[in-house]
Amino acid sequence: MILFNYIASFFLIILGFYTIVTKTNLVKTVIGLSIADYGVNLLIISIGFNPGGTAPIFTWGELNPASFFVDPIPQALTLTSIVIGACVTAMSLSLVMKLREQYGTIDTREIRRLRG
């Protein structure tokens, strides 16, 4: 069933990129960035998954060669990635707010004073 996760995660990444490329509303662009980010998070978590594994929380006495748990490193990476994703959303939304104040619109086709 893990194959379904991989397909879903790449579907999300591509959907996010598709949103960024096609939508002319800046808020939707930000949503696109977030969707791509969720896709990556799903991919990371799926890669660390072991069927039947337990949570990787052990004390010294419990840890023995027979312990079977999911890979903890991707979980740590996902936490980092989620934090970064939140920062991306916060920062881009604040830029959108400022752009709305200056340009009076959030349409990408009208925010093009720098060109050529």
Added chain:
Amino acid sequence: MMTSLYQHFPIFSIMVLFLGAFLIVLFGNVKPLRHAIALLAVTASLGFLIALVKPVMLNGEIIAYWMGARAPAGGYAIGIALEVDALSLFFGLLIATAVFVSCVYSIQYMRFDDNVGQYYTLFLMLAGGVMGLVLSGDLFNMFIMVEILTFAAVALTAFRNTAKGALEAAFKYLVVGCMGSTCILTGTIMLYAQAHTLNFAQLSAFIPGHMNTATVVAFALLYIGFSTKAFIVPFHPLAADAHGAAPASISVLISGVLTKSGIYGIIRLSYFLFQTMNLGTMQFILVFMGSVSMFVCVTMALAQHDFKRLLAFHSISQIGYVLTAVGLCTAMGVSSGLYHAMNHTLFKGLLFLAAGAVLQQTGTTDLGKLGGLSKKMPWTTALFLVGAFSISGIPPFNGFASKWMVYQSIYYKAVESGNIGFVFVTIIALVTSVLTLASFVKVSQSVFFGRLPKEYENVTEVPWGMRLAMSLFAILCVLTGLFPNVVTTYLTQPAANAVFNVANYINAMLGSGYAESVMGAAAPAAQAVTYVEVGLWQPVSWLLLLIIALLAVTIVAIAGKYDSVSESAAPADSKYDLFFGGEESVYSQVGGEDLFWGFKHNWRGYFNFMHELHSGIVNDYALWAVVALALVTLYMLIVF
């Protein structure tokens, strides 16, 4: 293993920058304190790296530093590592120098802005992010540092958020930059799924023997991710927007430091992680993207009306040289590419600082409005000319030395491989250099010479702190041009040697013999890199010639002035003037866009096409990124 004190220096040089950033958050309201903290942090960072020159560059040592002393167990890297070889140190020194000069410049450049405390915090975060990227030995850490530097750079681009286009540029940069970061993270995690490690050395040992579809796709993703950081075509519009809007001290960092981090990432990927550079198909993609960047960006620069935007396109054009030279996969090619990367940081930094000085004194960077500033800002003009000579490749400045090496290495590659394509690349490189010179003639003419417009009568020279920063870059430009042998012997050759000795890099991290045991016969042997004698020319005699020419010009100028003074003793009333016939001639400034109108008229189809293409809509730029990603992935899947 005995640990000497200097082995802790790489982590110190990263930590002082971040520590400085946090301290400025606390004490940034006090003006002298925040300047002291920022200067101290960047100076300490530079000092720690300079102290590493002797062991790493001269003795050829590779510093492997495990955070918390978690050395590898059972041949498996479990901790987070820093690894500093000559290549890392080369880029680290470059970055530390640029950050130091930019910090000195900022003190007086930013004195009229609000919230300067936040500026220094972001500034040091950006510096620390790039420093961490080049000194890191861990792929995921590289991703974290890429994110830190992207955020800091976006925030700094929008720092003067009332400036024209600042928010717009920042948003575009954020969108495409984050797409690049997503690509890097996806590539990293796909490699983790294959190799179950994030350590760079261990990945380098594992991957070349286990190439499959997943690793190839990961390679394409990482390659595109780092390309967005280096701003090579098709990501160049972002650089142009960001440079134009950011404060000049940040343009220096974006052009001199961020693009270098992208180039560093591409070198690490293609030479170390995947070791595919000996394949002609892989060389093709780097040389192709480099040549396209060179040519497209220099022609885009010719069509610009804004000082900083023009410099931004030139910046990417010069990065094209670096990428092309690095893509040749010859010892001389890599050495010349790194040499040009170093010179690019120096002269581009100098030019951006000069543009910032003009912006601060006149309030505009529009080439059509400026003119004749050499009378009011002689220091800035002289320093700008040093930078313009350097980037145009006029001897004895540094641009000539490195460009000459690049031409030679491309040409030797053509001879060696018998591939006619490299001859065309040499021609493109030469034509690009000519066009660079042409557009700097245009800039100097329309900003510093010609007649001074009325509204700039009261313009004064910039304060000494800004001149000091520009002079530092100018001195370095001249020195690296006068002594190319010293630079190549002590800086670029050790770095190029490191690039071709991947086994040393792996063994330094994981114990000697590890590379051979994992990779078997496929382990890249430590090659003895030889160099062809480069450029039998005498920079010092060129300098003498330049000084004589300058003296001659000065004498003629002074003598000419003497005459004009004696003439102006005549009565001021124009009816006593000599009458030649007709009406009084009207002086008209040749606008920046008119100087090469013939050339631009003949090429109007191309220029109009490019103008339409750079539409300024963020969707288009995102589309370019997606298309580039798709094409590179497809190409690599076909090739490998």
